Each structure stands twice: as structure tokens, then as C-alpha cells.
Amino acid sequence: MKSLDEIKAFYKDATIDTDPARDRAVLNDALRAGQLQTQKRAAHTEPRIWRLIMKSRTGQLTTAIVIVVAFLVILWQSGGSLNGTTVAWGDLREAFLGCSWVHLKYDNGAEHWYDLQTGDHLFKDWDGRCVAIDYAANLRHVYDPIRPGHTREDRPASYPNDVIPPWEPTTAWETIVGPWEKMARQGGSGHWEVEMRADEKEGLQRVRFDCYLNDAAGRRLLIRRIWMDPETRLPLKVWKRLQLADRNDQQRESITGTFDFPDHGPQSLYDLGVARELPVVKHHDKTPLSSVQAVMKAGKDALGRFPARYRAIVWDNERTSEVDVIWRDGERIRHDRYFNLPPTRTPQHHLSLPATACEVLSWAQTQPSISTNMFDGQREYTRSYLHPEVSNSRDRVRVTRADSGFLLPTSSKPIEQQWPYANRDPASFELISDAPEELRSYIG
Numbered sequence: 001m002k003s004l005d006e007i008k009a010f011y012k013d014a015t016i017d018t019d020p021a022r023d024r025a026v027l028n029d030a031l032r033a034g035q036l037q038t039q040k041r042a043a044h045t046e047p048r049i050w051r052l053i054m055k056s057r058t059g060q061l062t063t064a065i066v067i068v069v070a071f072l073v074i075l076w077q078s079g080g081s082l083n084g085t086t087v088a089w090g091d092l093r094e095a096f097l098g099c100s101w102v103h104l105k106y107d108n109g110a111e112h113w114y115d116l117q118t119g120d121h122l123f124k125d126w127d128g129r130c131v132a133i134d135y136a137a138n139l140r141h142v143y144d145p146i147r148p149g150h151t152r153e154d155r156p157a158s159y160p161n162d163v164i165p166p167w168e169p170t171t172a173w174e175t176i177v178g179p180w181e182k183m184a185r186q187g188g189s190g191h192w193e194v195e196m197r198a199d200e201k202e203g204l205q206r207v208r209f210d211c212y213l214n215d216a217a218g219r220r221l222l223i224r225r226i227w228m229d230p231e232t233r234l235p236l237k238v239w240k241r242l243q244l245a246d247r248n249d250q251q252r253e254s255i256t257g258t259f260d261f262p263d264h265g266p267q268s269l270y271d272l273g274v275a276r277e278l279p280v281v282k283h284h285d286k287t288p289l290s291s292v293q294a295v296m297k298a299g300k301d302a303l304g305r306f307p308a309r310y311r312a313i314v315w316d317n318e319r320t321s322e323v324d325v326i327w328r329d330g331e332r333i334r335h336d337r338y339f340n341l342p343p344t345r346t347p348q349h350h351l352s353l354p355a356t357a358c359e360v361l362s363w364a365q366t367q368p369s370i371s372t373n374m375f376d377g378q379r380e381y382t383r384s385y386l387h388p389e390v391s392n393s394r395d396r397v398r399v400t401r402a403d404s405g406f407l408l409p410t411s412s413k414p415i416e417q418q419w420p421y422a423n424r425d426p427a428s429f430e431l432i433s434d435a436p437e438e439l440r441s442y443i444g
Helices: 004-013 020-034 049-054 057-078 084-091 172-186 244-250 290-305 357-364
Strands: 101-106 111-115 121-124 130-134 139-143 151-154 192-201 204-214 220-229 234-241 254-260 280-282 309-314 322-329 332-339 371-375 379-384 396-401
Touching (some): 101 172, 101 234, 172 192, 172 204, 172 220, 172 234, 309 357, 322 357
Parallel strands (some): 151 280
Antiparallel strands (some): 101 111, 101 254, 111 121, 121 130, 130 139, 139 151, 204 220, 220 234, 234 254, 309 322, 322 332, 371 379, 379 396
16 A cells, blocks of 8 residues: 555656547457447436536546546555556456357367356367366266266265355456466466466567476476467467376377357267267265175275285286386385296296296396386385387386375285275265176185
8 A cells, every 4th residue: 555645746747648549449349349339328408417517627627636546546556557458457347258158279189168157168188088067067977988888977076065156257368367367476376386478479469378387306397388368368379288198198298279269169068079879877966875885994994904014026927927026114115017028039037937926026136127116105206217128118207296095006006906995985886795706706
């Protein structure tokens, strides 16, 4: 809050001017976005008190001073500027709410649709996976091409007392750019940092948000860029660095998407090309059976009694495959993996089967490992090695933060083998009393 003397000094030195062409351009943009029209009205024939006041020279001057000082005080307190576009945007937000849909299309084929009036979000991924989220019903429908025989229905969010808050219509700016602008003002959020920069291309002034991630290894990685038009306050383009798994699957480092703003968008999975005849499997509003809860509680109790300090050796005694050697001491885990290769091609890397645990361990001590995973309770360290007989092997190091669930999914055997259901929702299970004979010998 500035002092009154500073406000007076600012007012004394200020010159108030307008740009009619710019004001008309801003108004036309707002009317066009909101599909509004100006209306001409006939002047009132009867004199009004406002006209009488404004006929007085003293009244004109007093009114002008009051309006200007009030405007400057409000602007000074709010940290605003005298930029005409900024003020016009705040006043004309309602007109820009006429933009109903945002469509984002990436150069890998993925597409997103956002309904700004209802909060619905639909997207089709590059691999054919489709998702439709109905905000008002709190329902999410998913089609996964890996499991093409059905679609899945669940609830994407949990609300207190199952009361879904009403959706407030937003602008394209608030939905797409707003979160990044807020983080840029705050300097970041958690492991994220966002910087806002001016960007000029082909003579057009744009604003760019650069989004960085500080990873577990201490690196500052640029992972996303978003461009927007400061005049129309609409997003233009986004660049995104893919995660490691996606880079491997798509054989590319990044994707680029462009925005457009159609009048209508898809309403369901079927509008994205999913067949209507597929059955829908519901994963919500199911009450867990008491018999299932009893079995899962017994399993969790057994998991709690399992030793926290052990060495595990995992191999297949009937065929050549991977060999895993795992050490665990509480939260600390080390997992080394080896390849048992065919004797005809690489006899020096072959383990004769069947073998005992001691023979497997002795053999592993003479072999180059293909990978090592280590976990210290906070981070997972992964190292893959260049194997002399494996053509697609390579040296690579990766550090990630700890995840929930099992200590280390890739090396929590025998935990992941014996209690795979320990952290699952009981409502997802049914008790099978007539299991086939071939399953009766299995544990878990």
C-alpha cells in the first residue's frame, strides 16, 4: 500500500490520455469472442441530474478528480498497470467466456478437448487409448487398446460427503496458462520452476512460459514450454519433453502441440472412435465383501510378519532366463540381474540347469550383471550395463524418488509374488470358492 503523499505526487505528475483505436480494437475482440453486439439507444429527452451536474465547470472538474484518484488508488493497491489491454481484460472477462472449447493437437497424433463451460475433458492418445471425464457426474470412461474387449468406468476424484462442487466456467487462459502463470509469479512449486519470457517470432510479440523440473539427481531439466498471445490472451503452442518410457515407445524426444478453439467438441468415448457395443466394466461404488476383507487382512498380517532382512535368489530351473540376486536390510535393497544365455552361442555366460541356490550364486559372481537397482528408503538408483553379448544393452544411470506401495516393485520378490493384492482396493476382488484344480497349489 502506497502512502497518500506518493499517490498525490503520482497524480500531480500524471497525464491522462486514451488511444481510441486501441480501445475500439479491444472492444471488438471482446464482442467477437462473446458473440455480442453493440446496441444504439435513443437519447433521453428529459434532463437528468447527472447532466445538470456535468454542465457546471466546477462539477466537471470535481467529478474528474474523484474518478481519477479512485482509479489510481485501486490500481496502486492491486499492483496493476496503466496498460490498456490489462485493464480491458479484467473488465471484459465475461465476454471471453463465450469461448466454449479448447482443442490441443500434438504432432504425434494425440488430441485433447477441454469444455470450458462444463469442466469435461476428453483425449485420445497416440497409441489409441481414449479417456472421457464427465466432471458433473464425477465419472471417467477409459478405453485401452491393450485390453480392447471392454471399456472401464471409475471415479477420477473423491469429494467430502460425495458432494461435487459446481463447475465455474473458465477462459482458455485460466485453464491452460493460468497454473503456469501463477507458478511463474511464485517462482515455482515443489520440484517445479517456471519462468516467463518475452518471445518474438515473425514480428509477432508472444509470451513464453518455460517449465523446469529439478530431478532427484540435482539436474534442472526443461520439460515444457507454452506460448500465448498477450493481446487475445489465448494459448498458441506447447512443447513437451517426453518421459523415458514414452521416448522409447515413440522413438522421439519431444512432442509439439497447437491450439484451436472450436464451437463444439466430442461428448463421449464413442465420438473418439470407440465401438458402442463394448461392455462397460465399473470400478466404483462397489462394497467390498466381508469374506474378501477377511482374506486380505490375513494376507496383510502375513506380509507384516515377513522378514525385513534376507537374501533372495530367483531363477527358472527349467529354461534359460534371467537370474535375480536380491539383498534386503529393512528399507535398503539391492537387486542385481544377470542373463543366463544359451550354451551354443555363449557358453561362458550359461548356467547349467537344474541348479541349486549355492550353484546359482557362485555362477552369478563370475558374470557381468545386466542391471543393478538400489533403494535407500528415499531414492531408487538404477544402473544398466553394456553387456558383451547383448546387442541392445547400454550404459545408463537413472535416479528417481521413492514411490508408494511396495518398497521397490522391480526387486521386491518374494513380496510381489506372494502378496500382489496387499495394497489393492478390496472392492476389486471376489472370493473364488471353486478354484480350478491347477490353481490350488498356488500361494497368494
